[in-house]
Amino acid sequence: MDELAAVAALNDPVRRELYRFVTSKGRPVGRNEAAEAAGVARPLAAFHLDKLVEAGLLEADFARLTEKKGPGSGRPAKVYRRAPGEHVVSVPPRDYRTLALVLAEVVDLLGGDEVAEKAAHRIGARLGAESAAATLAELLAERGYEPYDDDGLLRLRNCPFHVLAQEQPLLVCSMNLSLCRGLLEGRGEPGAPRLDPRPGECCVVFPQENSKTNQS
Amino acid sequence: MHLAQFNVAHMRAPVDDPLLAEFVAALEPVNTLADAAPGFVWRAIANEDDPEETITHEFGDHLLINYSIWASRETLWNFVYRSPHLAVLQRRREWFQRVAEPYTVMWWVEEGEIPSLKEAWNRLTLLREKGPTADAFTFKEFYEPNGARG
Numbered sequence: 001m002d003e004l005a006a007v008a009a010l011n012d013p014v015r016r017e018l019y020r021f022v023t024s025k026g027r028p029v030g031r032n033e034a035a036e037a038a039g040v041a042r043p044l045a046a047f048h049l050d051k052l053v054e055a056g057l058l059e060a061d062f063a064r065l066t067e068k069k070g071p072g073s074g075r076p077a078k079v080y081r082r083a084p085g086e087h088v089v090s091v092p093p094r095d096y097r098t099l100a101l102v103l104a105e106v107v108d109l110l111g112g113d114e115v116a117e118k119a120a121h122r123i124g125a126r127l128g129a130e131s132a133a134a135t136l137a138e139l140l141a142e143r144g145y146e147p148y149d150d151d152g153l154l155r156l157r158n159c160p161f162h163v164l165a166q167e168q169p170l171l172v173c174s175m176n177l178s179l180c181r182g183l184l185e186g187r188g189e190p191g192a193p194r195l196d197p198r199p200g201e202c203c204v205v206f207p208q209e210n211s212k213t214n215q216s
Numbered sequence: 217m218h219l220a221q222f223n224v225a226h227m228r229a230p231v232d233d234p235l236l237a238e239f240v241a242a243l244e245p246v247n248t249l250a251d252a253a254p255g256f257v258w259r260a261i262a263n264e265d266d267p268e269e270t271i272t273h274e275f276g277d278h279l280l281i282n283y284s285i286w287a288s289r290e291t292l293w294n295f296v297y298r299s300p301h302l303a304v305l306q307r308r309r310e311w312f313q314r315v316a317e318p319y320t321v322m323w324w325v326e327e328g329e330i331p332s333l334k335e336a337w338n339r340l341t342l343l344r345e346k347g348p349t350a351d352a353f354t355f356k357e358f359y360e361p362n363g364a365r366g
Contacts, residue, residue, distance in 0.1 A: 111314050167356070169297040174306050195303040199294045203302060 006087040009055030014040055015048045019057060022049075024146070026157050026201075028063055028079035049080050059083040086162065097163060104168045113171050120175040124182020136189060136206070143183075145202055156202035165203075173203040180204045217361040218257055218327050219286045222336035223320035226313040227278040231270055239311040242304050243268050249299060250284065255291020258330060259284035275337055280312075283336050285325065289358060289366065292322075318343050321352050324361045 010016050021037040022029045035045035052058040062076040088097070107116045133139035137154065140147040146157035159165055165172040173195060180193045190209065197203035229235040244267040250256055260283040263269040271281050286292040295301055321340040325331060339352045348357035358366035 114309065170302075170305060173297070173302060177306070195306055196300065197298045197302050199298045203298075 003087045003089050006055045006057060007089045009051060009057060012048070014038055014044065015052060018045060018048050019052055022052075022058060022080050023082045024148070024157075025081075026148070028061060028081045030077050030079050034080065046078075053080070053083075056083055056085065057087070100164055101167060104164055104171055108168055108171055113174060116171065116175050117178040120178040121182040121185075124179035125186035126182075127179075128183035128186020131187075136184065136187060139183060139187070147206075150205075152208040154206035155198075156204055159202040173197065176202070177204055180206070217324040218329075219289060219292055219322055220284070220325045220331060220336070220339075221286065221292060221320065221322045222281070222283045222340055224275070224340065225280045225282070225308070225311075225319065226315055227280055228311060228313055230278065231280070236311055238307075239304070240268050243270075246301055246304055249301065250295060253291065253295040253299065255287035256295070257285040257287060260333065271333075273333060273337075281333075283333065285330065289355070293355065318354065320354065322354060322358075323352055324359075 010019060017038040018034050021034055031042055031046050031049060034049060035042045038045055040048075049058065050060070053060045058080045059082070061079050061081070063079045064076050107113060127143075128139065131139050131142065133142055137147045140154075140156060144158060144160040147154050148157055149155075159176075161172050161176060165176070177193065177195055184191055184193065184206075191207055193204050193206045195203050196205040227236060231240065247259070247267055250259060260271055260281075262271045271283070273279070273281055275281070286295070296305070318340070321336075321343045323339050342349070343352040343354070346352070348354055348359070350359040350363040353359045360366050
């Protein structure tokens with residue numbers, strides 16, 4: 001399926017809501033739970049969830065959602081999670097990714113990581129100052145980080161720079177940390193984001209004070 | 217097959233210099249983390265009783281070496297870049313000199329096999345001389361056990 005078709009699969013409010021719900025969980029989600037969250041009947045949710053799988057946006061699996069085992073525990077339920085891979089659509093065609101990969105390679109070859117971190121900090125501060133977002137969490141959400149509260153810490157479920165971070169992890173994660181520090185500074189908020197990466201998530205975490213001030 | 221990794225770092229001062237103090241202090245927690253990490257198989261240890269003691273070798277002065285074996289590329293990657301190890305790596309310029317030549321190498325070993333330190337050094341030398349090959353490669357230019365480019 002081409003990129004445009006994958007993205008076009010989200011051109012339905014119910015489907016979009018289901019996609020948003022499943023991807024916000026960071027764990028496999030069952031049909032009942034998704035249907036409830038989207039406020040639709042289970043068969044309709046199941047239909048749309050499977051469409052999202054066909055489009056390559058979600059991945060389906062079977063899992064037991066209860067602790068019960070043996071006879072009477074029923075068959076495993078169908079669960080959904082975000083599919084790996086990304087879909088980029090630009091009209092007209094633009095390709096910033098290839099150029100970013102080239103530039104990251106250049107920075108690495110020149111040993112220019114410290115300069116790159118300073119630049120990331122400056123740009124982060126500018127973005128932070130320009131944004132109209134009411135809270136840090138809102139700003140991070142706008143920028144695609146998918147923030148969530150984790151026991152008082154503000155963690156980021158999605159790495160907006162995933163492809164680059166795979167190619168040049170040390171450079172890109174360090175730049176991302178500087179960018180996040182800049183975002184906070186640009187908003188005039190205190191706090192010290194730090195690196196605390198986990199498999200499959202963004203590498204930056206904001207401490208309690210940033211999370212707390214953003215509880216709604 | 218298991219994945220062996222060997223890396224060297226040129227310290228900016230002798231290991232007991234205050235400049236290196238925070239790095240040395242991070243050795244025990246980071247090594248403990250490695251030992252408990254999914255896919256960890258083995259690592260070279262200088263002294264069972266002193267986690268801060270570094271491995272002695274004949275490859276040069278002020279050269280810190282790190283040698284370990286992992287179950288797969290993914291498990292090694294997750295430890296190096298997706299764990300608290302990354303925060304230590306990010307501060308490397310404070311403690312280590314920038315080097316132009318490759319300082320880290322990987323190669324596949326039979327399960328249970330632990331090649332000598334000399335062999336590990338030879339793999340790094342091979343990478344430096346020939347560039348990445350199926351016998352000595354890197355994360356960026358990775359080779360599968362069957363010799364195919366990863």
